[in-house]
Amino acid sequence: MESFKKSCVYQIYPKSFRDSNGDGIGDLKGVLEKLDYLKRLGVDYLWLTPFFLSPQNDNGYDIQDYCRIDPLFGTMEDLEDLIAKAGELGMGLMLDMVFNHTSTSHEWFQKALYGDKKFQDYYFFQEGVPGNPPTNWQSKFGGSAWEFSEDAGKYYLHLFDKTQADLNWENPMVREEIKRVIRFWKEKGIKGFRFDVINLVSKPSAWEDDEEGDGRRFYTDGPRIHEYLREIVVDTGLDADDMITVGEMSSTSIDHCIRYTNPLEKQFKMCFNFHHLKVDYKGGDKWSLMPYDFEKLKKIFHTWQTCMAEGDGWNAVFWCNHDQPRAVSRFGDDGKYRKQTAKMLATVIHGMRGTPYIYQGEEIGMTNGYFTDITQYRDVESLHYFEILKEQGREEEEIYRILRERSRDNSRTPMQWDGEGQAGFTSGTPWIGVNKNYEEINVRESLADPDSVFFYYQKLIKLRKSFRVIREGNYEPVLVKQEGIFAYKRRFQKERLLVFANFTGRPQETGGNENLEDWEILLSNYADPKIHGKKLVLDPFGTVMLYCCEKA
Structure with missing residues (x-):
């Protein structure tokens, strides 16, 4: 693996x-x-x-x-x-x-600014006049994604800050x-x-x-x-x-x-x-x-x-x-x-x-x-x-x-x-x-x-190294319709893992088809998880990780 x-x-x-x-x-x-x-x-x-x-x-x-x-x-x-x-x-x-992208202070961009055609092709320089960028694209940081360079007399593309010029991977x-x-x-x-x-x-x-x-x-x-x-x-x-x-x-x-x-x-x-x-x-x-x-x-x-x-x-x-x-x-x-x-x-x-x-x-x-x-x-x-x-x-x-x-x-x-x-x-x-x-x-x-x-x-971190079901198991959503509860099951060969999490600030009762008393508690953020048969009560923002290995 x-x-x-x-x-x-x-x-x-x-x-x-x-x-x-x-x-x-x-x-x-x-x-x-x-x-x-x-x-x-x-x-x-x-x-x-x-x-x-x-x-x-x-x-x-x-x-x-x-x-x-x-x-x-x-x-x-x-x-x-x-x-x-x-x-x-x-x-x-x-x-x-x-x-x-690189910084506009990068040696490649500086050479491009001053007319080196080889390095202009490292970036996206486009002809244009100030105030009329090549496209209406927006920078991720706000404003136009194009900046006009007086030195080059052209626009260059920057999807982020204007000091971050996009590299031309086509080259x-x-x-x-x-x-x-x-x-x-x-x-x-x-x-x-x-x-x-x-x-x-x-x-x-x-x-x-x-x-x-x-x-x-x-x-x-x-x-x-x-x-x-x-x-x-x-x-x-x-x-x-x-x-x-x-x-x-x-x-x-x-x-x-x-x-x-x-x-x-x-x-x-x-x-x-x-x-x-x-x-x-x-x-x-x-x-x-x-x-x-x-x-x-x-x-x-x-x-x-x-x-x-x-x-x-x-x-x-x-x-x-x-x-x-x-x-x-x-x-x-x-x-x-x-x-x-x-x-x-x-x-x-x-x-x-x-x-x-x-x-x-x-x-x-x-x-x-x-x-x-x-x-x-x-x-x-x-x-x-x-x-x-x-x-x-x-x-x-x-x-x-x-x-x-x-x-x-x-x-x-x-x-x-x-x-x-x-x-x-x-x-x-x-x-x-x-x-x-x-x-x-x-x-x-x-x-x-x-x-x-x-x-x-x-x-x-230790549990991931210890249990193959955490590293390699598949993933199956559980209790999808219960509000405020996030839960899933993992399976690998005979190993099973169940994770329950309460995303609310109030206790919640949950559970499914499994008799949870048969499962080992690997970890919980409260000292004594309340498990009764198929029922589990999760305290505010409570979570429980359970494990079992099916017998042959």
């Missing part, structure tokens, strides 16, 4: 993880300092968001040089030490590669450059790669206005995407058993994700999709609030789990990352029932078919930042939308409420290591403010509490 199916990945946002030199910015040496902690948690891979040379307009996702370390984060020697020490502890490093020289980057890092001992918004790289052969939306239907899962990915993966050996790869897929479909991850296709080992994280977008708009739609959430998970299994695809399963609000604040109660919520959400994900991802701080139940003033925000998207929402006539009070729920900065507040000044993140002034609840929620407190969220995650 492929090792990635029993593995767990831990995502590190280096800028906010641990600052080793007091400049207020987390760094590679800071990650090195905390390797024993990560080993204790039990994770197998450490995914680090970009620490390459960058102007930092989008916190490193605007890369200026793919093979140089930004001095903000340290040196190549620091990274080599980290790769080696993590390897000694049985953990591999996964790099975050942004190949849809085989671009694909060869990408392969060189991957080979460079593999030779350094990197064991995994996460490919940022990778399903957007195949653009259409003709530019046309989108009369139905923002343009994404023309480039999402584009015309040559599977061909390109197979070429990159096969030519660089990323399909080898000892490599782990994951694609971040924006606005994708199940059919495409099956193809991206079915082993016969020789593309990725797994992929992220985000449909379950849009269930609180009113009318599909991230910046319009509504309570999350639990029934929709349930249906999305059940559908993706069953269909990916049927097509021999593989999910990366997760709640949180550097672009999402904290799940404990979003889908539960981050006050009275914070610990119970954090454990319940973890159980739902870690019992699923797929490779689970933990985002830094999730394992101690960190919450949203709840900033109250625009001066506290750092995220380029949040700052853009503060102005856009004001232009739309929204009241500031409403805009702040939206940002407190939606801003990517919710997940980027510094890791809370202890209850001392700046939560043990830095001895200086942090680049973004520490969450005010750090004295209550921190690693030191978690490691001192046998009933903490941390030790619960530790148990979940």
Whole structure:
């Protein structure tokens, strides 16, 4: 069986993880300092968001040089030490590669600006006059997806910030450059790669206005995407058993994700999709609030789990990352029932078919930042939308409420290591403010509490390694019609697994056709789960994971 199916990945946002030199910015040496902690948690891979040379307009996702370390984060020697020490502890490093676009500060783009035809063909430059872009496509960060360059006298495409110019994958020289980057890092001992918004790289052969939306239907899962990915993966050996790869897929479909991850296709080992994280977008708009739609959430998970299994695809399963609000604040109660919520959400994900991802701080139940003033925000998207929402006539009070729920900065507040000044993140002034609840929620407190969220995650990670039904079993939705209850069954040969989760703040009675008293309780977030025959009473935000093995 492929090792990635029993593995767990831990995502590190280096800028906010641990600052080793007091400049207020987390760094590679800071990650090195905390390797024993990560080993204790039990994770197998450490995914680090970009620490390459960058102007930092989008916190490193605007890369200026793919093979140089930004001095903000340290040196190549620091990274080599980290790769080696993590390897000694049985953990591999996964790099975050942004190949849809580069920074406009990248050498390739700078040469293109000043007329080098070879490098202009590395990007999408189009003739035009200021004020009349080639299409009406919108940037993911707001505004037009085209920027007019006075230097080049042309427009260039940027699906994200105007300092992030899209690469032209139609050009085989671009694909060869990408392969060189991957080979460079593999030779350094990197064991995994996460490919940022990778399903957007195949653009259409003709530019046309989108009369139905923002343009994404023309480039999402584009015309040559599977061909390109197979070429990159096969030519660089990323399909080898000892490599782990994951694609971040924006606005994708199940059919495409099956193809991206079915082993016969020789593309990725797994992929992220985000449909379950849009269930609180009113009318599909991230910046319009509504309570999350639990029934929709349930249906999305059940559908993706069953269909990916049927097509021999593989999910990366997760709640949180550097672009999402904290799940404990979003889908539960981050006050009275914070610990119970954090454990319940973890159980739902870690019992699923797929490779689970933990985002830094999730394992101690960190919450949203709840900033109250625009001066506290750092995220380029949040700052853009503060102005856009004001232009739309929204009241500031409403805009702040939206940002407190939606801003990517919710997940980027510094890791809370202890209850001392700046939560043990830095001895200086942090680049973004520490969450005010750090004295209550921190690693030191978690490691001192046998009933903490941390030790619960530790148990979940061990269970995946111990039970083949968790790693390899199929997936069957259970109790689909019961409101507020998420439940599923896994089967592998004679093994059975049942997971029940209560997404409400009140006790709920549930059950099915099984005599649950015959099943072993693997894990529960309350001390004494109430099981009577076929009935189970789940406490507020309660969860239970049950196991049985049928006799021959």
